[in-house]
Amino acid sequence: MRAEHPDFRLGSVLATSFTATLTERQGDAVERIPTPHRLADWLAVSGLAVPSCTPAQLTLARELRESIHATATAAALDEPLPAAAVEVLNARSAQGRAAAFLTPEGKRIWRLGPATGVEDALGVIAADAISIVAGERDGKLALCASPTCRAAFFDTSQSRSRRWCDMNTCGNRQKKARFNAGRRRVVSGKQG
Secondary structure (H helix, E strand, O other): OOOOOOOOOOOOOHHHHHHOOEEOOOOOOEEOOOOHHHHHHHHHHOOOOOOOOOHHHHHHHHHHHHHHHHHHHHHHOOOOOOHHHHHHHHHHHHHOOOEEEEOOOOOEEEEOOOOOHHHHHHHHHHHHHHHHHOOOOOOEEEEOOOOOOOOEEEEOOOOOOOOOOOHHHHHHHHHHHHHHHHHHHHHHHHHO
16 A cells, blocks of 8 residues: 555445545545545455556445445434435446355455456445345444544444444544543643
């Protein structure tokens, strides 16, 4: 990965990791796939390597990302799913022609078509989102408690009570803010 771009936030769930390519949605948004090359980088680290991406494919990817985020947010809030977002998920899923293969080590890998690699990869991501929203996986959709983040994430914790999309970023930032606020109260109480 290039140093001039922020690191990717990768989780164990493909679809919600993809939505994390745009972070701090309620604050100063951070775009982690600003170029077609960065989209290819993200796909590669996510097990969906493609030879290259075009600007048009980057546009399709961002449209899918925002559709997944809108659908996952609605599902997490137990609200009706947005029809336009569902339409994009279904269209991308139907367009993809990736094949899942099992390695001798018991891992799943994806084989993407050489001519339609990016579309195949987007189809895999869309299908993953559909399985999560449809409730086919063990876990629940939730929204990050950080007021600047509000990312949708898939909570697979035993209690299903996780509050942060990522403890190392949003969770630690919130803990630090609470700690600093407590210290300010103590200092101002001693001075007053």
